[in-house]
Amino acid sequence: MGYPQEETLVYDIRLSSVGPGQVSGTDVFHSPTGLDLTMKLHYLRTVYFFDNEVAQGITIMRIKERMFSWFNHYFITCGRFRRSESGRPFIKCNDCGARFIEAKCDKSLDEWLEMKDWDSYKLLASQQVIGPDLSFSPSILLQVTHFRCGGISLGLSWAHVLGDPFAAFEFINTWGRSMTYLDLNKPINIPRPVPKPTGHGPQTEPVSSKRVDPVGDHWILPNNCKMDTFSFQLTGSQMNYLQAQIWGPSGDQTPPFESLCAVIWHCVARVRPGFEPKTVTVCKPDPGHGNDIIGNNQVISKVEAGGETSITETDFKVLASMLAEQGIDERNQIEEAMEKDEGVADFFVYGANLSFVDLEETNVYDLELKGKKPRFVYTTLQGVGDDGVVLVMPWPKGANKNGSDGKFVTMILPEDQILKIKSELKINGLLLESDF
Missing domain, CATH: 3.30.559.10 (Chloramphenicol acetyltransferase-like domain)
Structure with missing residues (x-):
């Protein structure tokens, strides 16, 4: 598949932002752990596909409306990174929000899945990374793509510095529960303070990083x-x-x-x-x-x-x-x-x-x-x-x-x-x- 054709697979892209429905407060900061920061150059991209019968009646307005309450529990993900005087990254919980992307695709859901063109899947979830301007870079990007048949895909772009895949999947599953107006019954994520320095390095250098x-x-x-x-x-x-x-x-x-x-x-x-x-x-x-x-x-x-x-x-x-x-x-x-x-x-x-x-x-x-x-x-x-x-x-x-x-x-x-x-x-x- 040539690049010009790939370019037209997903089109009519619109950008907006969605954040918490409640104000998180002033001077609220979250400090990723050392393990979190070790993962900051990695990004998880996940795309969920739903048929036409599921997508009917699920409007962009309704999706965004339910995200307001969802992000009250995950307001940390709506902040922006800064650096302390020492250079250590932290998140300022300023409710700037997640980036929300709307797009269209001329193919049906069946046609897309039959292609098995794995490289094209990057068009259904944002490939944006954090930086070079930390204060304007969202850690979360969500993309809804409408297929010709009426089906939709939901693409999650998740900065791994926030958490591992298991935390990311629970994050998006919680949004699904909020779409049914269920009580989320979840603890609100509490920002972590800056870890106290240990004063020493590892006894043996890790091989896994x-x-x-x-x-x-x-x-x-x-x-x-x-x-x-x-x-x-x-x-x-x-x-x-x-x-x-x-x-x-x-x-x-x-x-x-x-x-x-x-x-x-x-x-x-x-x-x-x-x-x-x-x-x-x-x-x-x-x-x-x-x-x-x-x-x-x-x-x-x-x-x-x-x-x-x-x-x-x-x-x-x-x-x-x-x-x-x-x-x-x-x-x-x-x-x-x-x-x-x-x-x-x-x-x-x-x-x-x-x-x-x-x-x-x-x-x-x-x-x-x-x-x-x-x-x-x-x-x-x-x-x-x-x-x-x-x-x-x-x-x-x-x-x-x-x-x-x-x-x-x-x-x-x-x-x-x-x-x-x-x-x-x-x-x-x-x-x-x-x-x-």
């Missing part, structure tokens, strides 16, 4: 190569077959996420001869932490295979067991490394190593309009380092005719490796010819 040269007030990660994105679905049958191939009839199987990532780890290693990813990062939800409050709380673990280990010659079962059992949570070290520099340094996590992000048990399909869940949800990341990232999402329950549920995988990798990795995935039964 990497420092980059200062980016100033333009919060986007510089890449050394062009990155590309592709996605594919795995049916429940494919997942069952994959598990059986790795583990045989044994009942001692690792969860599907680790088994799937073991095969992908092997495939990536095959196309990087001499530069096998011996260390990977695994991001998973923290079972002991709720998602009602914004913040980065997901577990960020390193998994090291060892210098003598050849990933391409290691059995899938061994790789899967390593991913499931040998991860070392590095959140404290990441936090301490950022606080050592008083929050002014620039780090990144996704793509610092080959990164696997477990989103399969998220509540991403809990956003409901008129009691209906989205037909499809697409999620990707912006600001990924050169080693790449793999997102494992759920496939909508009951979407397959045979009743079995599968996974939806999105990979962001160096552009010049994509075709080779697709071939490896096909050889290992993860990718079908139609996915090329």
